[in-house]
Amino acid sequence: MRRRWLGGLVLVIALLAAVTVPVVVQGRRVVGQAQAQRFPDAPAAGTCLLDAGPAGQTRPQSLPLDGLIFGSCDGPIRGQVVGVLDAPQELVGSRRDPCFRAAATAAGLQYVGRRPTLPEAPRTDNVSWAPFLGFTITRIEPGEQARRGGQRWIACLATPHAGGVYTGRLDGVYTAERSLPAAFATCWAAQTGGSAGAVSGVDLDSTATLLPCDAPHGAELLAVARVGDRSLTSREEMRAGCAAMAAAMLRMSDPTAGGQLSVVLDPVSSDGASRPTDPWTLNCFVVATGDRQLTDSVVGWGERPLPLAG
Template sequence: MRAPSGAAGRPREVPAVPVPVPPPDAGSALTRRRSVGLIVLVLAVVAALGGSQLVGVGVMGRAAATAVPLPPAVGSCLQIAEDDSATVVSCAEPHAGELAMTWRAGVPPVAAGALVRYPHFSVTRPMSHPDIDTRCIGWAERYTGWDRYIARHDDDLWLAPQPLVAGRMVHAPLDEAVATLGWTGCAVVTGEPTYVGSVRDTAFAPRFGSTAARPDAVSVCLQVTGSGLDFTDCTAAHNTEMIGSVNLTQRMMAGRSVTLDRTADEVAAACRELAVERIGRADPTFGGQVEIVAESVWQRSLQDHKPTSSAWLIPDCLARVVGDGTVRRSLVEWGEQPLPLSPTR
């Protein structure tokens, strides 16, 4: 069948009908955008991790941690400020103490076998902890060699006086701390603000292998007069120094009486032997200027008159200046030098 023709006999034009085109898939576009974003993100991460290799450009510099200074060695001599910060100095110059124990930055000291809360290792905060302070005293005593001295002389009649020392917690100065974090330590101190030399192993006399000067402040001295006595360290004027005391702990631990089972001559001879050893000279009397006596001095400080009962007279071994003279230093390890009498006015 033929299509109808127009008047001129030409085929009649049929109007064009538009063919509907489906709209774009919104989900596919979103997926493509996400894919592109993921690729960009991956490329960014790779560039960050190895950008210099990818783009061929060297990146100068590297990250570096700031080192926190380590604590000084045990035995170091210290100047100690009022805030307990400590600076290492030579032991040949005046100093306030010596390190007996240390801890590095951020490590709290140990007390009673366990870590304790101790704010002291942040050096801008005050430091005090009773457990640590008590243990510091023990570390200070061990630094003087007292525990080793007792173990070696436990069976002796005489024991040397325990060195006069104390313990003090110290810390790094602020200019050695990083973000307020620095080392801490336990220092050995004496009754004097400063001294020269070292208190290490001063329980022994002579000390083994030590060439440092022996501080006078660790020894026990007395000013004895007719009316009484005053205990002092040996840097003050005095006429008597305690060379030894009877080993009461050993005697009581053995269940023995504290009264001596020696004759007076035996006790006096043992006292002189101790004086020869600790003073370091064959004649501990300095040619008669000092008398070495075994006498019950410390008990006189407990009552107004000398005890009359020999049952509890426990003697000390003493080096006493003859006459009215005084000295201002310890005779322990003094050796063959002349007696250091104080100048008289």
């Protein structure tokens, strides 16, 4: 009987050892409270990207926040945050991307259907005018650890098509608030001359040699018209629409600035149309007359003396 009692005691001691020994083997107790890790907040709308590190040399559709430096837009910048959204996953890179819409709205445009345009833009059931937009969108996302921690925001960064460093702000450029930074404009060599004021080097059907808009150039693209049925609209109506669009975009009562500029309508002739009722696309731009050259974008320039050389 005593042997059974001793055997039972040995079994109990063994079981207690099996329970308590792992606790000892795991090491010392740590006294304290667990704290959640803090991650950087999304960059605020209206701030600008100052430095992107090695990523600044590429044009990705999205960048992680890690390593990016944001700050004031007063000096050289790489892009501007135009909105912060709740992680939309669809339509990345599309003009229906919520980030693209945020940029267009911040710039002062209003949506008519799916197309952002000026409130003053001429419009009929058959013709719609809209500014030619020179920005592209990059999505700034939380870093990998922040995503694992549950962060799901998207910061919308608007940058010029050509990338690089520039000065100026995009917000409000299609209102009276400010003029368009040259980095967001589209310019090329062209000039008018001769007794008839003929324009040379302006056919946008062919590949144009683009120039920086803050360097001497002859022409600047302003707007694009889309015509639903070309048989319902005359060339004269389209010229009048181009002139009205130029006046609204330059914020000038006279878009020729007293003859220093010429407003040019350039129909796209290589669009593959075969029927008189086919759609049509037309470009509207301005050219410095004579031997003059523009040295900045004239979008939003107003009634100030034009930025001319020569």
